Amino acid sequence: MKRTKKERQSQLLETIEETPFVTDEELAEKFNVSIQTIRLDRMELSIPELRERIKLVAKKQFNKVKALDPEEVIGEVVELNLDQDAISILDIGPEHVFSRTGIARGHHLFAQANSLAVAVINDDMALTAKSEITFKRQVRKGERVLAKAKVTRAEGDFMIVQVDSFVKRERVFHGIFTMYRSRL
Amino acid sequence: MKRTKKERQSQLLETIEETPFVTDEELAEKFNVSIQTIRLDRMELSIPELRERIKLVAKKQFNKVKALDPEEVIGEVVELNLDQDAISILDIGPEHVFSRTGIARGHHLFAQANSLAVAVINDDMALTAKSEITFKRQVRKGERVLAKAKVTRAEGDFMIVQVDSFVKRERVFHGIFTMYRSRL
Numbered sequence: 001m002k003r004t005k006k007e008r009q010s011q012l013l014e015t016i017e018e019t020p021f022v023t024d025e026e027l028a029e030k031f032n033v034s035i036q037t038i039r040l041d042r043m044e045l046s047i048p049e050l051r052e053r054i055k056l057v058a059k060k061q062f063n064k065v066k067a068l069d070p071e072e073v074i075g076e077v078v079e080l081n082l083d084q085d086a087i088s089i090l091d092i093g094p095e096h097v098f099s100r101t102g103i104a105r106g107h108h109l110f111a112q113a114n115s116l117a118v119a120v121i122n123d124d125m126a127l128t129a130k131s132e133i134t135f136k137r138q139v140r141k142g143e144r145v146l147a148k149a150k151v152t153r154a155e156g157d158f159m160i161v162q163v164d165s166f167v168k169r170e171r172v173f174h175g176i177f178t179m180y181r182s183r184l
Numbered sequence: 185m186k187r188t189k190k191e192r193q194s195q196l197l198e199t200i201e202e203t204p205f206v207t208d209e210e211l212a213e214k215f216n217v218s219i220q221t222i223r224l225d226r227m228e229l230s231i232p233e234l235r236e237r238i239k240l241v242a243k244k245q246f247n248k249v250k251a252l253d254p255e256e257v258i259g260e261v262v263e264l265n266l267d268q269d270a271i272s273i274l275d276i277g278p279e280h281v282f283s284r285t286g287i288a289r290g291h292h293l294f295a296q297a298n299s300l301a302v303a304v305i306n307d308d309m310a311l312t313a314k315s316e317i318t319f320k321r322q323v324r325k326g327e328r329v330l331a332k333a334k335v336t337r338a339e340g341d342f343m344i345v346q347v348d349s350f351v352k353r354e355r356v357f358h359g360i361f362t363m364y365r366s367r368l
Contacts, residue, residue: 072283101309106298106311107294110291111291114290114291114294115291125284125285127319128319129318129319130318131316132315133314133315134314135312135313
């Protein structure tokens with residue numbers, strides 16, 4: 001089932017359009033070629049690297065944020081539908097981990113999820129009243145965490161936002177946030 | 185009921201010994217004198233200002249911390265009895281608040297509480313598995329948050345730590361942390 005280069009590049013383009021946050025590593029695995037080949041393909045097709053793709057998408061979402069200053073969101077918001085759902089990406093660097101174990105500190109995953117729960121609210125102000133969170137598995141330096149927030153319920157001045165965070169397809173964090181919202 | 189200066193200074197000394205984290209403002213109120221008088225009293229009695237008192241106490245607790253590097257604790261640990269209880273102090277500065285409202289961001293209060301819950305564990309490693317938290321009232325720039333952690337239960341590899349945080353005597357945060365602990 002060896003694909004021609006042309007076939008591979010056309011499928012590559014399609015894959016990146018459908019799942020813009022796929023890594024070169026994942027693509028190499030999918031197409032059964034080296035990461036270097038994927039990089040060359042991307043260059044020939046003028047597809048920027050993942051980091052750049054994320055920034056491009058994040059820039060478009062930036063001005064949608066209402067309940068806090070966009071730069072106060074922890075992680076990069078790559079999708080945002082106010083009062084509905086939102087997605088952000090956080091790359092776990094050395095500043096996020098316990099020096100001793102290289103394991104990400106809970107409050108960074110919490111900060112990503114919590115600030116996304118604020119960002120998704122379509123009001124001038126949103127404050128966290130309550131939250132129940134579970135850390136499903138350890139996250140390590142170098143991993144990319146994709147947080148998905150979903151507004152599940154509105155109750156008067158309160159909104160319930162569920163946030164699930166993933167590394168690749170594995171869930172690492174689950175949180176239910178009760179947000180208080182108000183106009184300034 | 186006017187006290188003599190000598191009486192006041194002796195009672196002042198006693199008060200600070202009993203409640204070392206009392207502010208000059210609170211002392212002034214208690215003794216019904218100006219803050220300036222309290223400062224002069226402290227100078228005459230060679231009692232350092234609160235900031236220095238906190239640092240002095242924190243230095244003594246520093247080496248007791250086991251489950252993480254002491255400088256990784258968010259806030260200053262001023263009391264620590266491993267596997268029992270701990271207290272830390274966090275001064276809310278401009279870096280901790282939403283620029284728009286001056287209200288402290290939830291993840292900083294969470295980080296103080298969570299890292300104290302880690303610090304109180306008498307093992308080489310402690311990770312947060314779960315937590316249920318409530319933000320009781322907004323905390324503002326300039327306020328000092330005192331977090332009190334208490335180990336309430338041990339269940340095999342898990343420990344339940346309750347953390348309550350206060351501004352003056354008012355509770356602003358409540359959290360129950362389920363901690364996984366292990367020897368390295």
